Amino acid sequence: MLHLARKAFFPANPPFPVLHIDTGWKFGEMIAFRDETARRFGLDLLVHTNKNGKARGINPITSGSSLHTAVMKTEALKQALDHYRFDAAFGGARRDEEKSRAKERIFSLRSAEHGWNPKKQRPELWRLYNTRLSLGESMRVFPLSNWTELDVWEYIAVEGIPVVPLYFAKRRPVVKRHDVWIMVDDERLPLKRGERPEMRLIRFRTLGCYPLTGAIESTAATPDDILDELRRSRWSERQGRLIDNDEEAAMERKKREGYF
């Protein structure tokens, strides 16, 4: 999406800052990539962490994924949007990711409390987007709505876009939890008695908080390898995201509360 924005505004720079909601539990490599990218393109990078949540000791391991996501992601995002008074925020969500996302608009209206009301969505006809806001309301904008995971990798391959190395297979230290591989990204992941990280050739299809994001065993080390793998894959992309499966309609509920 950043690549598209840079193309769209060329030769000018994108006229907006970029915002990262840092839960404190993101992969180390992802943070390094974030900072390097911001430096390389001269981006105005804003990083926000929910300090209150951090002070309360909210974390994905002992607080549980629901509470952690609510406080450190959703709550943190709302804080940042309010603080900077953004009237619109772009997100990379796609309709093929999840069922309630399939129904979301490209210009998704959020209330003053950042909530999403799936029953009061503005119809989007042709390419005509109604961007008008009443006081306090804001927009979440999803330019990649109609892309599929395959489209994204096609595009990355064609355009040669640098991505976080975690998307490519490499031997990494992992433990098996709930039938998925969790990477031991730093010393904060408590190991159970007798549990020992093993080195496995893995990669990620999606990147969230590392203790909540499952890896897949894979040998795909380049975008072209990934394309081959995807065409043969029998599993959807968000299979590794533990937060979606908490309960049925989990994503819709999170979005009603203000999640991206």
Next chain:
Amino acid sequence: MAADGGTLVARRGKDLLRFLTCGSVDDGKSTLIGRLLYDCSLILDDQLVTLREESRRLGTTGDDIDFSLLLDGLEDERQQKITIDVAYRFFATRERAFAVADTPGHEQYTRNMATGASTCELAIILVDARKGVLPQTKRHAFITALLGIRHLVLAVNKMDLVGFDEHCFEEIATQFAAFAVGLGDLSVRVIPLSARSGDNVTTGSAHMPWYHGPTLLEHLHSIEVTAFGDELPFRFPVQWVNRPNSDFRGFSGTVVSGSVAPGDMVLVGSSGHSARVKEIVSFDGALARAAEGDAVTLTLDSEIDIARGDLLADPRDRPECVDQFAAHIIWLSEQPLVPSRSYLLKIGTRTVPATITALKYRIDVETLAQLADKTLGLNEIGFCNLATATPIAFDPYKANRHTGAFILIDRLTNETAGAGMIAFGLRRAGNIRWQALSVGREQRAVLKGQTPAVLWLTGLSGAGKSTIADLVEKQLLAMGLHTMLLDGDNLRHGLNRDLGFTDADRVENIRRAGEVAKLMTEAGLIVVSSFISPFRAERRMVRELTAPAPFFEIFVDTPLEECIRRDPKGLYAKATAGRIENFTGFDSPYEPPEAPEFRVVTTTAAPEAAAEHIVEGLRRRQII
């Protein structure tokens, strides 16, 4: 900037077909798509596991998979077992890539169906073989045809429940063919199938040897779709003026039809000025040509006035440019359309104030009959004349979907209230030219030695508007100023005597009063107007209409109870007795001003003090 997905899929060497499924509730739309995906092995393993589990728990199909659960993603949909909102799916077979919009059958959500149809090339309309062609079937066929879809598939579903009976199928096909004749130039294919058991979806049916046509998937593979805009003239709505520094001025946007190359002349639709394309700038270097779908920045060889919203076009095949035109409108809001009310109209990248000047007729979508009506309600379709505040460049919708389509936005709620397709420009607009006059408003005002202005008193009936207006005018007159008083009641005896008190008539009443006030200010007068003018939208309309004359909204704030107590005209007594309909404050709403220039509270200030307050305020602002 939102590159359409699927175009990428298409570039992998497969062409893309966008289609939608529609039909009545329970006709099995979601099931059909689910079946299509399943039979093409496009449902992934983890999705299938979840689906099997949910089918057991929530499904209505016994031990079989309930495919509708795959697409009905919203909680309410699962609970009510209906599709509420459009769901989009993207998939590809070996032969072709598809983008499918699954749209709701529930009547109250018809607007979502129109949404789905606006970007599709083919529509699958489902009917339940047991029920045949229903009003909703006709409605959907009409809407899809109206939105420019030229390929229809009538999928006669649930054939298993009528014993795969050929006669039953033929009857439905005949019935539909008779209706479709009225929809214009369409290709229609009727296919008997069972989404639940899979007959004629991706594989032929052993149960229906009498049917010799293609399966649904075979048909979808065979449809030839000429890309929209391939043969059309160049059109480029300017999205953004790109000025990174004083040396560079480019115009960014997406080519919606045709193509352009450096050296080509382009014309600005609204002004008629033209210039030559110097360069097609892109992130990947200068381009030799930009075609439909390409997002680029154009630089021109001469400095002509171009802003966001302008339409750049091929000068050899220009768009029309008028401020009055006729269009089909689909109403999408629960608030009915109000003729004469000012809405925002968005066409391409331009947004302008617009009003519906006449509702020529409403269309009964079941009979296609044209009916006289005063308004359009939710999901109704009409043919209207519209007027925009400034001329807009467009092509008729039939010629170009992207430059002939618009949406209407409610100015108060900001909701998308209507969707429109322009049929033709009204010649009237082209023929009535503004007469250039040699004496202008300034000269008339200078001669009178005053600043023309509008004082607009609004408030409930009996609030004291006329009394205060009268006192204000007396004071201004005493100061030697030239004034005119417009009184709502008085105007209703003459100019507006053909109008009643419905919302639509109230809006027209105020529009006329606004036009008169405008003429008076052009004559150099200070206009004191006294109208209930209950709606914010119309008060704003008058404010915009009478500009550049200063406009003062004066809220005569008297509580309803006090107006009832005073009841100077005995109207509240009648309203209470039920002898007056549409009475403001009773069964017709009053929307108080949010930021009036003056607010007078008549329960604490006498009319004389209120008038003094207003005159003093005008003096302070150096109007008088």
